[in-house]
Amino acid sequence: MNYEVVIGLEVHAQLSTNSKIFCGCSTQFGAEPNSQVCPVCLGMPGVLPVLNKKVVEYAIKMGFATNSQINRINTFARKNYFYPDSPKAYQISQFDEPICEHGYLDINVDGTEKRIGITRIHMEEDAGKSVHDESYVSKNETLIDLNRCGTPLIEIVSEPDMRSPKEAAAYLTKIRQLVRYLGICDGNMDEGSLRCDANISLRPVGQKELGTKAELKNMNSIRNVERALEYEIKRQKYILEDGGTILQETLLWDPVKNVAKSMRGKEDSHDYRYFPDPDLVPVIIEQLWLDDIYQALPELPDAKSNRFVSQYKIPEYDAEVLTASKEVADYFEATVKNVANAKLASNWIMGEVMRLVNQQKVEIGKLSVTPTRLSDLLKSIEEKTISGSAAKTVFEKMVESDLSVAQIIEQEGLSQISDSSELDKLIDQVLAENPAQVERYKNGEMKLIGFFVGSVMKASKGKADPRQTNEILRKKLG
């Protein structure tokens, strides 16, 4: 039987606000355990949460970026469960009235556009971390680090609209691209600032109702999300084809062994006893504030890509690659400002520059080859001061030193033929080809020297040094 795969994703994005969602503690990653805490995020008796307005602003930005409806009245709810890294024993989240609903994103897989629905986006607080596996934790002991506790999150819940792991990866890539463009989350999956849970089920092709789903957790890269989904499709298919039934359960992905292990079944699922948090008053979002946030939105990837195509006349493919990250797009635009040939800039950035970024593992904005330096290099190509292949050598040198493009060309002798025997040969060739002019020169028509130099330059494709050429010519013509 042929099965159709049905995938929905729940993505948690840690918002990059300076302070936590309900208190003034810092959200800096990697600080000394339990150093960024206060009575409020420690859940001490008697404390009360006060909402960080920036969190609402960031959630609204994501709402706009995902074409969502923004709910003007926002309430918070308590999600009750006991766990040591949750000091209040409830998480403040949104339930009935999430900040964003009914959105969508368009993804592109192998050239085909597809729209993925977004059910909702809501704001909530992150929990702390339980530490079991580190060497400094003794057996049968768990240490708790509450630095992360109270870090703001948005949860972006998609419709079950994805039909393959590839589509899921494309959707997740798009989410990551958007949060980075908006500057609301660093999007680092390995540090856990972007986390993804996947719901996946199979159904016979043509069947309307959904099959029983499994939930996959603990996938710390987009590649792992894809792998885990591929694994889960095989597992479910195997069970179904064997006449078995899928159990509704939560599975934990093991990225080392490449398998998903059952964490808990449906019968262990919590009753979270959601109810409105009486400590927080409803947040009413004023139209004026919404307008301000909308006005201040940066240009988003799709719009930027379209503009690149029309403004710089570069192919769609190039525009998409260049706008994949805002930093690359900015780098491109800063470069192309001084260069006439945008396609040349695009080729260089997609090729040499990206290779360098991957090699050095640095952000493009921090490369020693700045857009200004790159445009100097590209200009010397455009002006035919150097050849394309010579330019690659210059590029290598630019990485290693702070010297200007001109200095490197000079130093490396790339702009001219400095080898006098090679120049000799060229000059001899030019003289042999123009016996009449040689005769006229020798008869006193001295201004013909200019003609000879020009011809040599042309023959050397610009690499000959005019001064040296002049000298040699005068010598040879006596």
Add this chain to the structure above:
Amino acid sequence: MVIAIKDNINIKDEITTCGSKILGEFKSPYNATVVTKLKTEDALIIGKTNLDEFAMGSSNENSAFGPVKNPHNPEMVPGGSSGGSAVAVATGCADIALGSDTGGSVRQPASFTGTVGLKPSYGRLSRYGLVAFASSLDQIGIFGNFTQDTAFVLNAIAGHDVLDSTSADITVPDYINQKNSSVTGLKIGLPKQYFADGLDPEIKSRIVQITDRLKEKGAELVEIDLATAEYAIAIYYIIATAEASSNLSRFDGVHYGMRIDEGTGLTDMYEKTRSEGFGEEVQRRILLGTYVLSAGYYDAYYKKAQQVRRLLKNDFDTAFKKCDVILSPTTPTTAFKIGEKSDDPLSMYLQDIYTVSANLAGICGISIPAGMHSNRMPFGLQLQARAFNEQALFDLGTFIEKL
């Protein structure tokens, strides 16, 4: 001014017990906002007062540290849950005491001990640092010997607090200088439901006597109808327990306070700690609250209770179109004997029948001494006014004190 503080309000570096074993030797790392404000005014805080565990009770018998006795007769309860604070003022140990009032926990013990007990409007002052029982109902209240004492203290502690989103960001009037010392033209509402069955006849006749005097002095008496009041106890015990079940979840033995860990796993540690640490009444309310929030019951109980709460609030809004202040008994009886109602939680819950509505509606209320019963126990009368109109309570309360 010498002030006692109910032991569910945090003072920095001092132990907070909430009348419970579960907090162990917990010392607060911070001051409640009201404590900060009192200290700024150079108040002398002499100590913390006993209470029903986590403010759950109407007799102060539910404390892990033993009951509080009524100074008018040590066989009698002082009321609760702020029994210790009421007695501190009644006995002259303190000029003023802070309590907390979730369903009557300041007004009922004030009535039982012959003191004045004020429950300000919800949001009039910050709850930051008050250990939460039921967040949408809790309010820090003030005990004093006279109405003006409570007005004086409210002046010092009222106002918006950036640490409490539910504190109202509106101007606080100056309560110290009595605005109106006459009752001429004042419309006093008498809710017919509050003078019906179950009210001690002596208390009833004394209150009628007082209202007659007020009429003589120029006040207008208006009968009002609080039809939903009969549901107040029922909805109160759904909403309060629901919120409590969540608020008290943090006392789980992990981060502070008592922990019973026999090395048999996390769930076992939670269960043993909470079973040992919480008293019977607290456990009863946690179970009740957990139940009403559970999947399948939420709509029938919690949601329905919130809807009826809205109707009750509407009833009060309508009533306050007809009158300025609502006058009623504070409690249906005088103080009862220690142990008398311990095995009958329902009859204990009915102690708050006249007081819970103010918490559900978010309005303000005060209990002032109304007289002495033939059983030689004091009792109070309650005044209620619309939200943030504490001034009306102070004006009329002071007037009645001078009758």
